[in-house]
Amino acid sequence: MARSSVLSLLLACLLLAVPAQAKDPDFQRIVGQVSAHYHRQDFWGMGFVMWLAGRHIRHELGVSHLKMAIFEGRTSPLDADFEKVVAEAAGPGFQPFVRVASQASREVTLIYARPKGEQMELLLVSADDSDAVVMRMTIEPEAMAKWMDNPDHMARRTRKG
Amino acid sequence: MNLSHFRIPILVLALWAPARAQSPRLQIQGLEKLAASASEVVDITLDGATLRMATQFLGEDKETKGIVDKLQGIYVKTFEFEKADAYSKADVESIRAQLQPPAWNRIVGVQSRKDGDVGVFVMGDPDQGGIRGLAILVTGPKELVVVNLVGPIDLKKLGALEGKLGIPKIGDGKEHRDGKK
Numbered sequence: 001m002a003r004s005s006v007l008s009l010l011l012a013c014l015l016l017a018v019p020a021q022a023k024d025p026d027f028q029r030i031v032g033q034v035s036a037h038y039h040r041q042d043f044w045g046m047g048f049v050m051w052l053a054g055r056h057i058r059h060e061l062g063v064s065h066l067k068m069a070i071f072e073g074r075t076s077p078l079d080a081d082f083e084k085v086v087a088e089a090a091g092p093g094f095q096p097f098v099r100v101a102s103q104a105s106r107e108v109t110l111i112y113a114r115p116k117g118e119q120m121e122l123l124l125v126s127a128d129d130s131d132a133v134v135m136r137m138t139i140e141p142e143a144m145a146k147w148m149d150n151p152d153h154m155a156r157r158t159r160k161g
Numbered sequence: 162m163n164l165s166h167f168r169i170p171i172l173v174l175a176l177w178a179p180a181r182a183q184s185p186r187l188q189i190q191g192l193e194k195l196a197a198s199a200s201e202v203v204d205i206t207l208d209g210a211t212l213r214m215a216t217q218f219l220g221e222d223k224e225t226k227g228i229v230d231k232l233q234g235i236y237v238k239t240f241e242f243e244k245a246d247a248y249s250k251a252d253v254e255s256i257r258a259q260l261q262p263p264a265w266n267r268i269v270g271v272q273s274r275k276d277g278d279v280g281v282f283v284m285g286d287p288d289q290g291g292i293r294g295l296a297i298l299v300t301g302p303k304e305l306v307v308v309n310l311v312g313p314i315d316l317k318k319l320g321a322l323e324g325k326l327g328i329p330k331i332g333d334g335k336e337h338r339d340g341k342k
Contacts, residue, residue, distance in 0.1 A: 095206070095209060095210070096206045097206060097207065098203070099202075099205075099206075100202070100203050100204075101196065101201065101202045103199060104200045104201065113214075114211065115210055115213075115214040118217075141217070141218055144215070144218035145219060148215055148325065148326055149324075149325050150325075150327070151205050151326065151327050
């Protein structure tokens, strides 16, 4: 009984988890600007999905610090305005790195990069007609070598992660 | 005053000036109109501080590091199409028009009905000698790739960059990206 209560409490915490950007004003600003254009709609279980995806990305892609926001929306990211909004939200510190736009899946993935000490920080915004993800992550040197080898493949992999 | 003495210097200047005036950075915005008909468009941009930083992450690959260290920018744009012949020669004219002598010279040209055409172009450096920039144009039936490297490049070592940093493998002239021909 006690065990199931703990599990229920843990599950509730995950489902209601406060989005990761809450304590980071800069990330919150980026997410705010992107989600306003995208007509953000939060969905039930968002906290759990973020926790699960974040765990996978950290483990698989050599990410040391990760901030993530996932939300539903109803704006096509294939219009030029979406990319302008993301570029403005990223700010002058981030430089464009990879852009993958697919008409087939109606999906756009934009990745910006900036040096952070001896590491690289990436801002990933990926969206299709129904959902979007915003991630800011610090990449470990070994993982960054994989990004250098095949940037577009890594962009797709991170989006799927 | 006899102007004939100035003919040769003027001719040399006329040939030399375009290579100095034109930037090795290609203007590829003209291709954006193809995005609507492409099934996928990929842009890779590495320049400025990001490129400097990225060089440090190339691991033990000293040959690649040696090339990238000297570059000012790496730009790759790829269009993939569902159907063959989804774009015309005129669509690529904005790129070809820039890759003209005397500023640019084609050093490799492979034409294939099946796999498309591959052209490798270099912009010489009149001041320092060597090369100021390089462009690779791949025009396949279902694919269009523009690679632009800005900065001094040792052509003998260029092969080290193939298949890295979003640059397709050129090899024997047949472009094969991500292991597929």
